[in-house]
Amino acid sequence: MWNHARGWGYTDLPNPCEGIQGHSLAKRTVYITDAVFSAVRMYGSAPLRDAMDLAYLTGQRPADALRMTEQDIIDGHLIITQEKTKQPLRITITGELAKLVERIRARKATHKIVTGALLTNIHGKRLTAPALRTHFDAAKKRASKHVPELAQDIMAFWFYDLRAKAADDTSDDRGDQAASDLLGHDSVKTTQRHYLRRGKIVAPTK
Template sequence: MVKANMPGLRARPQKSGIIYYYFDAGGKPRKEIPLGSDYVLAVRKWAELTQAQASAVQVVDFLQLADRYERDEMPLKAKSTQATQLSDLRHLREFFGKPPAPLDNIRPMHIRGLLDWKKTQPTTANRLKRLFSHMFNKAREWGYTHAENPATGVRGFELAQRGVYITDAVFKAVWEAGGEPLRDTMDLGYLTGQRPGDVLRMTTHDIVEGMLLVDQGKTGARRRIRVEGQLAELLARIEARKAGHKVHCSHLAVNTRGMPLTAAVLRKAFVAARDAAAAANPMLRAEIQAFWFYDLRAKAADDVSDRDGGQAAADLLGHDDVRTTSRHYLRRGKVVGPTR
């Protein structure tokens, strides 16, 4: 007699009186596996098939992982990070999705192949490896695979650290070539030491009790920057300029009509001012052309470090570890004395 606690075991009495047993494997159409007429042997086979079915692991491929990551994880990132990861995910889908690669079959040699595939763009290649590694760790958390992360131990490309320090002369040349919106935004970026996206998000509502409150979009780090000295003068200048516009908004970085300055408009204005400054200052042309707006964060770090030390620079930039600041932002080198 088939017991109630033996799911999938089916008994089929025949006209001859013999009972044949079957394993119900499910599916559409339903599939039944014959187990014979010997009850003891049938139960033994049923147990083997039940165990095999229970231990079968769903094969998950990279495209399935990519779809879930894009749906569940990417919206939690900062907008700028989302844009970068969407672009990188297209490359990863192309590499691991034609045909779809099962996660359990991806090996370190394939990660090396990914890097070599983008060897002419080493920065992009390293970024793709980092994103893949992060996604694979998520796959392990979600139970998609129990395999070791194949990116572990695979070295990316060695990249030269950006060593451009923006001197006061280069800053002044571009600043003078720009209009008021660019000048105000350059000053705001330098004096606060924040990323361009965070600078563009700053509003008057962020000024509380003599502090400019910063909630960094990339890391979530929070900083309170004292409104004093040149920063206080800048904020007063911005408010005076905004008062002359018919349209008023709370953003600190605004265009000539008083509307919030966008990243695209800032980039266009900066490039135009940089080109004009390079043409007007031939002796500084190379240094000016190497200047990008994001270099102001590194300039702020260097200048604060020279004055108050590396920890002060790390505090301003929102780094928990001063080594992060030293490794990625301090470009001038430590000030030392001569032997004699």
Template sequence: MGRVRTTNKGLPRGLTIKDGRYYHVTTVAPRKWTPLGRDRSQALLAWAKLEGSEPDPSIKTFEVVSLRYEREVIPTKARRTQSDNLKELERLRAVFGRVMIEAIKPHHVRAYLDKRGQQAKARANREKALLSHIINKAREWGYTDAPNPCQGVKGFKEAGRDRYVSDSEFRAVWEKADQTLRDAMDLALLTGQRPADVLKIQRADLHDGALWIVQNKTGAKRAIEVTGELAALIERINARPRERLSAWLIQDDCGKPLGTFAMRSRFDKARTLAEVDFQFRDIRAKAATDTGDLAHSQKLLGHRNREMTEHYVRARIGERVQPLR
């Protein structure tokens, strides 16, 4: 019988991680280390090909099902969702890893939620949602025909953000920001796009008189006309001297694209100096609210229906009503 792993417990036999990179390691001497990259999902796919076999389907534990889910389902999701799911999987495996999939009952899910909710209620809800999806996949794949134990287990109530950013607050942070962050803030405000969608815009996305965007979260496509202030902003960005002009519209002075964490760091510094507490993502809500036209806001933000946009706007400024007399 092989030794029980003391590290990398979530990885299958023959797959290990060293210095942030995944490797396939043979079990017979001389041991051969085959590099599989840094991306876990891609490494698992490569490992499965090298091993030439899937985990024994008769071992219907959560770990076996979740490994298949990680290989086949997670890579189809948006990059940010993949990252979140991998973190959520680690927590779920720590609790349910060796449990037979059909042995997970509603009271187990409730106990997990209550325990996890003591630290982070929102994250507990996301992990429960992932658990539910994995079990539904297990039912589709034939691992179990038992009912989904997550059904009927109520998650924690979450309060949606209702922060409206005033013009003076936006300007206060803008004044303390460096030029690259100012570009990002202005682009987010004028286009109404999510932070990740703003940062991924490339110069090649500007053509035929429009800025062409495919939203990461929903896949919604938008062609935003490059006119007025947006046209002036893009001209300003392009005219600024750089050491190197890169493919990305939002780049630092060295030509490097601005990543999510770099932007967050710069924004946190600027808002601290400005003594204002809104988040970068709140700029999208400001854009939706400031149009003064729900139909325009719906199209700009890429919402599927008007009701979603109405809720998005009213949660921040309230519903306009007539006085008694």
């Protein structure tokens, strides 16, 4: 910003940040195991279970999952344009994702309120980010109480970690390129650098 101000003629003083060493954050390495995922999901509300499943199965960011609507389902695909990168994706609605969409529609049908959003709260209205956080935190606390042996891992669970779990699990099943495609990355190296947290499966020397 200071450099912009110099260019606009607001100041001719040198940038006070010059020479200050930058600080880089360490890469997050937490992998959410199936046991931790299941524990939180078990003690979560119906809206949270839908949100967890949708975020995991599509590999999308929480904000993108919250924006998904019925209108995004076209010709058997879930059409996504990622807010952060504007990357377009078409995720085939098959397998567990198809079952999830039917479950979501069945739950929405029990409410008089009509909304196009796929993720809704307990009243049938669009699920918001603050409400998702409240549901998620409450589920983690209940899960920690009932599954104490996993309490530490449960409390370390961030909702955003589901994107990395989707990447890791897809990579194990179908390879790094498939994981990169699901996350909407232009380069598989981005997926490998930031989202694959478990390492490659390799054989021993002998």
